[in-house]
Structure formats: C-alpha cells, structure tokens
Amino acid sequence: MWKKNISLFVCVLTLFFCFFKSFSFSADWSICSKVIDGDTIHLENGEKVRLIGVDTPEFSHPIKPVQFYTREATIFTKKLIEGKKIRLEYDEQKRDKYDRLLAYVYLEDGTFINAEILKQGYGFAYTKYPFKYLDQFKEYEKSAREQELGLWKGKGELEFRWLEKQGRKPFKIYEMANNLWGIRYEEFIKPRVTSEDLAKTLEDLRQWVNEFSNRDLAKQLYQNGWLKTK
Numbered sequence: 027m028w029k030k031n032i033s034l035f036v037c038v039l040t041l042f043f044c045f046f047k048s049f050s051f052s053a054d055w056s057i058c059s060k061v062i063d064g065d066t067i068h069l070e071n072g073e074k075v076r077l078i079g080v081d082t083p084e085f086s087h088p089i090k091p092v093q094f095y096t097r098e099a100t101i102f103t104k105k106l107i108e109g110k111k112i113r114l115e116y117d118e119q120k121r122d123k124y125d126r127l128l129a130y131v132y133l134e135d136g137t138f139i140n141a142e143i144l145k146q147g148y149g150f151a152y153t154k155y156p157f158k159y160l161d162q163f164k165e166y167e168k169s170a171r172e173q174e175l176g177l178w179k180g181k182g183e184l185e186f187r188w189l190e191k192q193g194r195k196p197f198k199i200y201e202m203a204n205n206l207w208g209i210r211y212e213e214f215i216k217p218r219v220t221s222e223d224l225a226k227t228l229e230d231l232r233q234w235v236n237e238f239s240n241r242d243l244a245k246q247l248y249q250n251g252w253l254k255t256k
Contacts (some may be wrong), residue, residue: 054114058107064149065101067107076126077140078117079163082149083177093178094185095253099148107131107139117148141166147176214252
C-alpha cells in the first residue's frame with residue numbers, strides 16, 4: 027500500500043513541477059523603462075515588447091506618416107506603465123519577425139494593459155493573426171466605439187478633419203460608364219474597376235501606400251494593372 031502511495035506522490039510532484047516550469051516560461055516580471063508608442067515598450071534589460079492584439083496609431087514608423095491620435099495613445103500607455111513593474115505573459119508565438127517580444131502586459135494590481143488600451147479607445151483590436159483574447163478584444167473595441175471614447179470621439183469626423191489639415195494625399199474615386207469605377211492616387215489611375223472589386227482594390231492601395239517606399243509602391247501598382255498618367 028505504501029509503495030502505491032509513494033508512486034502517487036511522485037506522480038503528483040512531477041505534475042506540479044511540470045506545471046511550475048511551464049508557468050515560469052510563460053510569464054516574466056520586468057520594469058518598463060520606456061514607452062515608444064501606444065503598443066510598443068522597452069524593458070529595463072533592453073528588450074523591445076510589442077503588445078499582443080492591440081494596434082495603436084503609428085508614431086515612429088519608418089514609412090508611415092504620424093497618424094491621428096498617436097500622441098494621445100502614447101501618453102495614455104506612458105502614464106499607465108512607464109517606470110513600473112509589469113508582468114509579461116506570452117501566447118504561442120513569443121517573438122515577431124523584428125525579434126520583438128510579443129506579450130500580454132499586466133501591472134502588479136492585475137490591470138491588463140492590452141485590454142485597457144482598447145477599452146478606453148486608444149487603439150484598435152489587431153485581428154490579422156489569431157490570439158487567445160481575440161473575441162474579447164473585438165468586443166472591447168466595439169464598446170469604446172459605441173461610447174465614442176478616445177479616438178472614436180466625433181464618430182470619425184475629428185480624424186477626417188485632422189487628415190485634411192495634414193494635407194494627406196487622398197484616394198479619388200470616379201464613377202465610370204457601365205457601373206464601373208475609376209480610382210486615382212497621385213499620378214496613378216486604376217480605371218474600370220467593378221463594384222465587386224472596388225473594396226479590395228482600395229484596401230490593397232491603402233496597404234501598399236503604408237508599407238512601401240515610393241519606388242516599390244510604383245512597381246507594385248504597375249504589377250497590378252495601374253497606369254501612370256502623363
């Protein structure tokens with residue numbers, strides 16, 4: 027009987043250490059030394075951390091211009107965690123292609139920073155890749171939008187007016203014959219786009235404008251049937 031009890035004890039102890047080991051690798055404590063922007067921070071050991079599931083307006087992107095509500099989002103995150111002790115938890119993927127840590131960040135009192143940014147309207151739910159809180163984060167964004175919190179104030183009109191003041195280059199859309207559409211971006215045009223393809227064409231254009239240099243953008247447009255006007 028005692029042998030059976032010892033075997034059971036050993037099994038329980040083994041399971042406990044396996045659990046503890048797993049937990050220790052899935053969570054870390056550190057100090058946030060600096061907030062770079064609303065969704066990216068530096069730790070005291072020099073590591074850069076990208077908050078999982080959150081996308082705040084860009085501040086220091088090498089190609090993208092500064093976006094609406096960038097300053098406010100950065101200040102919000104800075105007030106929450108800069109100089110404070112934080113706990114980092116990880117999902118299945120621990121680093122991104124830029125070698126940044128991907129983490130859920132918590133304060134000592136349990137405040138979930140990733141979620142708080144969305145709840146208060148300082149960012150968007152980043153749904154390009156799956157993560158365990160995806161559905162909850164989408165609901166947090168929806169709630170902030172409905173309450174017109176943070177960047178959702180004015181139902182988008184404030185952002186539109188801000189963009190006009192920045193002199194941003196617009197995408198122009200024209201109605202063409204036979205229920206077709208024409209799109210212009212600077213000296214490039216995409217004529218005779220069907221209604222079914224219009225949304226995707228505009229989404230592709232927005233992505234390329236934000237991600238490519240001028241030279242690479244022109245190449246991408248040519249490859250996808252855009253014409254350069256003389």
